[in-house]
Amino acid sequence: MNIKSHRFFCFLIPLTVLTSGLLCLLDTAKNIILVTQLALSGIVFFILFFIFLRPYKKTLRRLKLHKTNGNSVFTDIMTCCLEMNKYYGEEELERRILSEREQTQKEVSLAQDTLHSFRHRVDNSLSPILKIFYTKENDMTVIGKMSLIVEELYKSIETIVAKMKSQSELLALTFDAFDTTTLSLEQVDIIIEKAKGLSAHLQKETAKGRDALIQTRESMKTILESSEKMVNIITTIEDISEQTNILSINASIESTHTKSGGKGFAVISKEIRKLANNTKTSSLEIRRMVEDMIQKTKKQAALVEIVFNIFTQINSYIEQTNETNKNIYNISKKGVIQGREMQTAINALSAVAKVIINSSDKELFQANEVLQIMNSLKKVFDEYKTNEEFLSFLEGEPSIQYENRERRA
Amino acid sequence: MSTKKIVVVDDEKINLKLFENFLNNRGYEVVAVDDGSQVVNTVTKEGPGAVIMDIVMPGRGGDEIAEQLKKSASTRHIPIILITADMLKPSEDLYADYFIRRPVMGDHLLKILADVFKDA
Numbered sequence: 280m281n282i283k284s285h286r287f288f289c290f291l292i293p294l295t296v297l298t299s300g301l302l303c304l305l306d307t308a309k310n311i312i313l314v315t316q317l318a319l320s321g322i323v324f325f326i327l328f329f330i331f332l333r334p335y336k337k338t339l340r341r342l343k344l345h346k347t348n349g350n351s352v353f354t355d356i357m358t359c360c361l362e363m364n365k366y367y368g369e370e371e372l373e374r375r376i377l378s379e380r381e382q383t384q385k386e387v388s389l390a391q392d393t394l395h396s397f398r399h400r401v402d403n404s405l406s407p408i409l410k411i412f413y414t415k416e417n418d419m420t421v422i423g424k425m426s427l428i429v430e431e432l433y434k435s436i437e438t439i440v441a442k443m444k445s446q447s448e449l450l451a452l453t454f455d456a457f458d459t460t461t462l463s464l465e466q467v468d469i470i471i472e473k474a475k476g477l478s479a480h481l482q483k484e485t486a487k488g489r490d491a492l493i494q495t496r497e498s499m500k501t502i503l504e505s506s507e508k509m510v511n512i513i514t515t516i517e518d519i520s521e522q523t524n525i526l527s528i529n530a531s532i533e534s535t536h537t538k539s540g541g542k543g544f545a546v547i548s549k550e551i552r553k554l555a556n557n558t559k560t561s562s563l564e565i566r567r568m569v570e571d572m573i574q575k576t577k578k579q580a581a582l583v584e585i586v587f588n589i590f591t592q593i594n595s596y597i598e599q600t601n602e603t604n605k606n607i608y609n610i611s612k613k614g615v616i617q618g619r620e621m622q623t624a625i626n627a628l629s630a631v632a633k634v635i636i637n638s639s640d641k642e643l644f645q646a647n648e649v650l651q652i653m654n655s656l657k658k659v660f661d662e663y664k665t666n667e668e669f670l671s672f673l674e675g676e677p678s679i680q681y682e683n684r685e686r687r688a
Numbered sequence: 689m690s691t692k693k694i695v696v697v698d699d700e701k702i703n704l705k706l707f708e709n710f711l712n713n714r715g716y717e718v719v720a721v722d723d724g725s726q727v728v729n730t731v732t733k734e735g736p737g738a739v740i741m742d743i744v745m746p747g748r749g750g751d752e753i754a755e756q757l758k759k760s761a762s763t764r765h766i767p768i769i770l771i772t773a774d775m776l777k778p779s780e781d782l783y784a785d786y787f788i789r790r791p792v793m794g795d796h797l798l799k800i801l802a803d804v805f806k807d808a
Contacts, residue, residue: 644706644707644709644710644794647702647703647706648790648791648792648793651703651773651790651791
């Protein structure tokens with residue numbers, strides 16, 4: 280039976296009875312039976328009114344209460360119920376309203392539990408910030424501030440991590456550069472080592488040449504001295520041959536005084552003079568050769584002296600090169616050591632940077648997570664910020680308007 | 689389970705990147721997916737040890753995808769960790785082995801993963 284049929288029974292039947300009663304009264308006035316009939320009709324009317332109309336009025340009153348509270352959710356429910364009323368009867372409507380109410384209660388209860396749980400977690404995880412900023416008077420501002428703080432924190436951590444990453448890359452590049460430099464220095468070191476070896480070998484060979492030249496010079500000196508002696512000897516031979524020649528001439532003269540007896544003596548003296556002349560000729564030849572040899576030896580000695588000086592100069596140059604090599608070697612050695620030291624330091628820095636980056640990724644992750652929930656919370660607040668019931672719930676009151684209305688009902 | 693591979697699903701790229709950094713540095717291999725429609729294919733292809741998925745995503749939500757994965761014979765054995773920032777989302781009746789409400793605490797997540805990969 281729907282509300283329209285209630286209306287029919289509640290109004291039409293008593294109206295018919297009353298109308299018939301009045302008509303009877305007009306015809307047969309003061310007829311006691313009709314008066315009784317009228318009275319009975321009135322009673323029937325009130326009984327019908329109380330039986331059929333009261334529940335409907337009660338429902339209307341309840342829906343009106345919902346509407347006057349101005350809650351859009353319940354206005355929607357009421358509109359929906361009124362729409363439903365066109366198709367369902369009182370009992371069905373009542374059942375559905377109760378069902379909706381139970382569902383809503385469940386949802387609100389779930390929301391309460393969830394939000395309490397969330398608040399508890401946020402209190403635990405962000406209690407220092409909450410303690411500073413949390414005020415019950417203005418939850419929206421608090422959440423807004425917290426959201427901004429977390430966003431700032433997130434941005435700073437992100438910036439720090441980005442900077443660290445770039446520094447780490449830079450360090451890696453510097454490390455590579457130092458590695459290359461050190462390697463180059465090591466190569467220089469090897470080349471210098473080789474040059475040193477070559478230079479030492481050259482110096483050794485030069486020394487050998489110089490020693491040979493010194494010996495040659497000494498030998499030449501001896502040859503010159505010997506040649507000088509030979510010239511003296513040749514002079515003596517020449518003197519002897521001269522005297523022999525004179526002697527042979529005298530012998531020849533003396534042989535002419537002795538006639539036949541001196542004939543053989545003249546032949547001998549002639550031969551002696553011939554021998555003396557030959558000796559003189561030979562000694563002259565020897566002298567010329569010795570003198571020529573002396574001249575040539577002197578020239579060679581002069582050349583040897585020049586070569587000796589050149590060798591001395593080369594040796595001096597080699598010594599200077601050795602000294603320079605030694606200096607370069609020492610410098611490169613220092614460079615290699617310093618390079619290695621810097622490499623070690625950069626390695627350590629790089630390791631530290633990696634540790635920092637690895638540890639900060641957790642902070643970044645955590646900050647982002649907090650930011651996510653902050654945004655979610657902000658969204659909820661934005662959605663419900665005009666809902667007084669929700670705000671009163673956040674202030675920690677155990678009951679909300681809906682429950683109060685239920686108690687009233 | 690022989691791999692420490694995890695498929696992470698989130699429509700927010702920055703979230704994916706942070707998950708990737710966080711988990712990579714702790715010895716997990718992360719396959720990041722930012723499109724809900726690609727999850728089933730990726731999970732079937734990669735055969736991960738676990739799936740971490742955000743519930744609230746445009747198009748198909750993480751809960752729907754989880755349901756599909758759990759109903760498929762080839763993927764039902766893969767542990768699913770659902771994450772949400774939604775305050776009113778119930779944790780019951782979800783096709784997930786673990787359910788985490790945001791903010792996800794790093795240590796808590798690592799504990800769950802240690803539990804998931806305890807035989808790996």
